Amino acid sequence: MTTPALSRAEKDDINAAMVEHFDPVEMSLEEIEAMQAQLAEIAARKRADEDGPPEHDVGPHFVQLNTTDWKAAGELEDLYQVEDELEQWNEDEDYWKDLG
Numbered sequence: 526m527t528t529p530a531l532s533r534a535e536k537d538d539i540n541a542a543m544v545e546h547f548d549p550v551e552m553s554l555e556e557i558e559a560m561q562a563q564l565a566e567i568a569a570r571k572r573a574d575e576d577g578p579p580e581h582d583v584g585p586h587f588v589q590l591n592t593t594d595w596k597a598a599g600e601l602e603d604l605y606q607v608e609d610e611l612e613q614w615n616e617d618e619d620y621w622k623d624l625g
Contacts (some may be wrong), residue, residue: 533572540568 531539544564552560 533575537568540564 544561
């Protein structure tokens with residue numbers, strides 16, 4: 526037996542209906558609020574897993590250093606010797622541009 530795939534909104538409606546018809550008589554208000562918060566957190570984590578990382582995430586994923594922090598880090602070592610170690614350009618290896 527196959528059923529049509531439900532959209533996320535339809536799944537959320539089904540879950541909300543189940544919570545709405547749940548009999549909370551034996552639960553205290555704090556327990557009900559904790560359960561609702563837990564369900565909301567689980568739903569948010571599931572949506573984040575399904576959607577992947579946000580495209581327009583404005584939160585910084587790095588720590589910005591001031592110029593004084595850079596000075597405290599000291600000089601960068603071996604920065605300009607790298608160019609001396611590079612291999613010389615070979616004109617015979619320039620064939621890859623013609624492969625298109």
